[in-house]
Amino acid sequence: MAITMEQLLATLKATGEETRLRILALFKNGELTVTELVSVLRQSQPRISRHLRLLCEAGLLERHREGTWIFYRLAYGSEQAKLIKSIMNFCPYDDQILQHDQERLVEVKRERDKKAAEYFEENAKNWDKIRSSYVPEKQVEDFLLEEIKGKKIDDLLDVGTGTGRMLELFSSYTKHGIGIDLSREMLAIARSHLEQNDIDHMHVRQGDMYDLALSDHSIDLVIFHQVLHFADDPLAAIKETARILRNDGCVIIVDFLPHKIEKLREEYAHRRLGFSNSEVSEWCVATDLKITKTEVMKGRELDIGIWIAHKNQKSI
Numbered sequence: 070m071a072i073t074m075e076q077l078l079a080t081l082k083a084t085g086e087e088t089r090l091r092i093l094a095l096f097k098n099g100e101l102t103v104t105e106l107v108s109v110l111r112q113s114q115p116r117i118s119r120h121l122r123l124l125c126e127a128g129l130l131e132r133h134r135e136g137t138w139i140f141y142r143l144a145y146g147s148e149q150a151k152l153i154k155s156i157m158n159f160c161p162y163d164d165q166i167l168q169h170d171q172e173r174l175v176e177v178k179r180e181r182d183k184k185a186a187e188y189f190e191e192n193a194k195n196w197d198k199i200r201s202s203y204v205p206e207k208q209v210e211d212f213l214l215e216e217i218k219g220k221k222i223d224d225l226l227d228v229g230t231g232t233g234r235m236l237e238l239f240s241s242y243t244k245h246g247i248g249i250d251l252s253r254e255m256l257a258i259a260r261s262h263l264e265q266n267d268i269d270h271m272h273v274r275q276g277d278m279y280d281l282a283l284s285d286h287s288i289d290l291v292i293f294h295q296v297l298h299f300a301d302d303p304l305a306a307i308k309e310t311a312r313i314l315r316n317d318g319c320v321i322i323v324d325f326l327p328h329k330i331e332k333l334r335e336e337y338a339h340r341r342l343g344f345s346n347s348e349v350s351e352w353c354v355a356t357d358l359k360i361t362k363t364e365v366m367k368g369r370e371l372d373i374g375i376w377i378a379h380k381n382q383k384s385i
């Protein structure tokens with residue numbers, strides 16, 4: 070459907086103001102909260118909130134509330150979303166003001182990542198215990214093994230491998246596996262687990278889920294087990310995953326369903342309070358993956374979602 074005159078005018082009006090254009094330029098990658106935008110733009114919260122409201126009303130940004138945090142991101146899928154994407158292609162990102170904003174955004178993100186990294190550094194030794202207190206582990210793991218039964222997995226990637234539990238679990242069914250993680254402390258534990266269990270066809274290395282440093286079409290199965298709720302930009306991570314998946318390759322996402330346990334942000338460095346089916350579906354639609362199965366598992370305090378998606382719609 071073509072854009073209406075009214076929508077076009079609303080988009081141009083909303084975009085045609087310096088602060089709002091600066092805000093839109095900051096959404097090049099991922100989602101941001103009001104607090105983060107305030108830190109980058111150094112304007113008052115009510116002012117930024119007013120601009121955000123206007124951008125949402127014009128259909129250029131979308132917002133979702135999770136507990137006390139509200140996340141904003143560029144609209145997706147609508148005619149206005151397509152229009153704003155095209156307009157932003159003309160944005161002079163080398164302009165001094167915009168460049169300065171990008172630099173401050175990098176700082177704000179670095180500060181946030183530092184907190185998460187410190188959390189994993191401090192908690193690497195206790196991670197297996199922490200995970201099992203929130204996740205019905207046995208049930209999830211039995212389900213995953215049942216899913217891959219009889220399937221040929223030459224190359225597996227475990228993203229955010231932590232202490233390497235998924236590498237151990239899948240080791241008997243995989244020819245070769247890699248686990249990547251940002252945290253050296255987590256990787257050190259993963260390495261020693263693999264060694265203790267004589268698993269020498271699964272390796273770990275430091276790596277970033279947004280830039281996997283792997284060739285296109287090189288992996289059959291990618292696992293995100295309890296990782297994406299730490300991510301700034303889950304869609305970008307799924308995009309990078311779709312790139313390295315072979316045709317018919319599979320991605321398994323295990324994460325919390327939406328919840329309200331706010332303390333997980335402060336105490337456990339979670340960025341997101343779980344994900345809904347529709348959000349995971351949006352990532353998959355945007356990256357040409359097709360969800361072939363979803364499963365819900367009841368935990369003691371939190372429910373777990375398992376999403377299985379394939380590239381090019383067939384099964385592995």
Ligand SMILES: C[S@@+](CC[C@H](N)C(=O)[O-])C[C@H]1O[C@@H](n2cnc3c(N)ncnc32)[C@H](O)[C@@H]1O
Binds near residue numbers: 200231234249251277
């Ligand atoms: C909650 S732990 C999960 C570990 C493991 N998958 C498990 O289920 O036990 C999340 C892991 O993601 C890692 N991580 C966070 N951001 C990352 C990124 N951008 N790239 C790679 N790993 C990341 C953290 O260092 C941490 O070890």
